[in-house]
Amino acid sequence: MDLRGKKILLTGAVGGLGWDSALEFVRAGGRVFALDINLDKGKLLEQQAADSGAGSLVYVNQDLGDQDGLLRTLQSIVQREGEIEILVNNAAIYPSKRFEEYSMDEYRMVQQINVEAAVICCQVLLPGMKQCGYGRIINVSSVTFYGVLPNLYPYVASKASLIGLTRAWAREFGAFGITVNAICPGAIPTEAEKIHPDPEAYTRSVLEHQALKRRGHPRDIAAALLYFASAASSFVTGQVLNVDGGWMMH
Numbered sequence: 001m002d003l004r005g006k007k008i009l010l011t012g013a014v015g016g017l018g019w020d021s022a023l024e025f026v027r028a029g030g031r032v033f034a035l036d037i038n039l040d041k042g043k044l045l046e047q048q049a050a051d052s053g054a055g056s057l058v059y060v061n062q063d064l065g066d067q068d069g070l071l072r073t074l075q076s077i078v079q080r081e082g083e084i085e086i087l088v089n090n091a092a093i094y095p096s097k098r099f100e101e102y103s104m105d106e107y108r109m110v111q112q113i114n115v116e117a118a119v120i121c122c123q124v125l126l127p128g129m130k131q132c133g134y135g136r137i138i139n140v141s142s143v144t145f146y147g148v149l150p151n152l153y154p155y156v157a158s159k160a161s162l163i164g165l166t167r168a169w170a171r172e173f174g175a176f177g178i179t180v181n182a183i184c185p186g187a188i189p190t191e192a193e194k195i196h197p198d199p200e201a202y203t204r205s206v207l208e209h210q211a212l213k214r215r216g217h218p219r220d221i222a223a224a225l226l227y228f229a230s231a232a233s234s235f236v237t238g239q240v241l242n243v244d245g246g247w248m249m250h
């Protein structure tokens, strides 16, 4: 799939799933603005991207919790580089504990990073997408949206919000040639998985749930994001794609 001439904003770019996706976008010829909060990893990603092919990658160090800063950073990128046609809202935090142990501040923090930052990114990039009559917005939700794991309620609520936003935005932006879709990754082994206390038991249970009897790989997620980011998905909008080895089937 070809992303030559396209600019992409990818949040959570140095994370377990973001990393491979960022490199896949570069290999497809895109110019990637890879946003995260880890400067060292960001520099490493820039180096890998420089060796990996057709497109280019610029690391953007920005805390998504600093909403004014985020707005300023995005505005300055757009001013400098022109419109960004593809937005992938991928960053997330995922604290895990029992419902009673969360404070409202913790709940709000999860919504701020996982949902409100996505809204701000959309607000800044939408005018450019409308202007060129082309846009792709992809929200990264989660298999946990379907109620498969306990002790994650702020995270699950945030992932549900992203699916709501996907449908609301798809309906509203369709007339401008902008598609909006979501993916729900299943259990892909990354840092995020360390929230589970017994990794082997967790792997066994994941494989029991999946129709496919192998663990997922960040490449599986990158392939789905690339599809939604490319012209190949131009007649698909408002959809949620489960990329989970056949765990959920609806």
Ligand SMILES: NC(=O)c1ccc[n+]([C@@H]2O[C@H](COP(=O)([O-])OP(=O)(O)OC[C@H]3O[C@@H](n4cnc5c(N)ncnc54)[C@H](O)[C@@H]3O)[C@@H](O)[C@H]2O)c1
Binding pocket: 011, 012, 013, 014, 015, 016, 017, 018, 035, 036, 037, 038, 062, 063, 064, 065, 089, 090, 091, 092, 093, 094, 113, 140, 141, 142, 143, 144, 184, 185, 186, 187, 188, 189, 190, 191, 192, 193
């Ligand atoms: N890995 C899985 O199995 C899995 C399953 C379902 C859904 N997901 C979703 O996929 C996406 C990527 O997950 P991952 O596994 O790569 O997780 P990860 O923790 O490896 O990556 C998340 C990235 O977001 C960044 N981030 C967090 N807070 C930030 C902030 N305030 N400002 C800027 N960046 C910030 C982190 O630095 C990190 O690089 C997330 O939305 C996650 O919910 C992952």
